[in-house]
Amino acid sequence: MRIRLSTYSTKPRGGVVHTLALAEALAAAGHDVQVWSLARGGDTGFFRPVAPAVGVHLVPVPDIDGESVGARILRSIDLLAGALAGAGDVDVRHAQDCLSANAEGRAHGYGSLLRTVHHLDDFSTPELAACHERALVSPAALVCVSGAVAAEVRAGWGRDATVIGNGVDSARFAAAEAAGAGSPWRARFGRYVLSVGGIEPRKGTRDLVEAMAALPGLRLVIGGGETLFDYRGYRDAVLERAAELGVEPQILGPVPDDELPGLMAGAAAFAFPSTKEGFGLAAMEALAAGVPLVTRDLPVLREVFGGAARFADDPAGFAAALADAVTRPSPERAVTGRGLAARHSWTTAAARHAELYAALF
CATH class of the missing domain: 3.40.50.2000 (Glycogen Phosphorylase B;)
Incomplete structure (x- = not known):
């Protein structure tokens, strides 16, 4: 055709x-x-x-x-x-x-x-x-x-x-984990929680900043964010709130495609607090890289990720789920996540x- x-x-x-x-x-x-x-x-x-x-x-x-x-x-x-x-x-x-x-x-x-x-x-x-x-x-x-x-x-x-x-190109992200491509990113940022999609209302960034205030041992790294729309007002408000809470997010902007698998693989956890989603491709890539996933408890994300993710509804819930993900990683959930990504x-x-x-x- x-x-x-x-x-x-x-x-x-x-x-x-x-x-x-x-x-x-x-x-x-x-x-x-x-x-x-x-x-x-x-x-x-x-x-x-x-x-x-x-x-x-x-x-x-x-x-x-x-x-x-x-x-x-x-x-x-x-x-x-x-x-x-x-x-x-x-x-x-x-x-x-x-x-x-x-x-x-x-x-x-x-x-x-x-x-x-x-x-x-x-x-x-x-x-x-x-x-x-x-x-x-x-x-x-x-x-x-x-x-x-x-x-x-x-x-x-x-x-x-x-x-x-x-x-999802699961093999590319799994290979990054196996090759240790996350090590340079961990050397650069220490233990970090990764979010991809930039700072905008639909991505729930403010809730994530609020959650990170309760996790002082972890760095927040935010990648991506190219969009047609002007979210400068929301971004400014989120960064102002972050400063009030003592959270210093590392904002990368668009990440070169060949560097993204390593950035994913290096994360201690992947945070996906979106308020609206249709599938969650970046979150699926994180699972392929063997990274624990914490996502908002939306019907669509329950449908897509099921037992491969931890779910939360608010900043306190995200803080607790992220803390659990990085301190008590689940090998069973990681295997489930890799298998899920491979099937897509x-x-x-x-x-x-x-x-x-x-x-x-």
């Missing part, structure tokens, strides 16, 4: 990681695959190299000083739609987010469009709220990465979605997508 996957960014966000890995697995299975994406900040490529078998098409989005979020959303859709309008015919058009779904719909209609819903969110920006709504009601079919998200879609929009979970292969995810494509298109 000729397959076009579209996404909104070249940065290492979960949906983008998913897009590239799925594209590569589909290409390895013999399909003709291309990825289209917006490219901001002068980017000329994705955050990591993409397999040569995958065609990459980037649409530049020049920065405009003072541009509002709403205006940036509309301009991004316009730019991507304009580029896609001139793209060649394909058998499958598969958008990975609301921006690319809106662009594909504008360029070629929604009647033969598939869209993956990675998670649901509540947006206050009118343009983004409209983009989100249109990308749920208009595509011909939807995929969700977990049953919990599919249930939300059914309850909120009356649509049934096909559930296909994320894959991109090869399997790609095969399920190909079956769906064949049935729909």
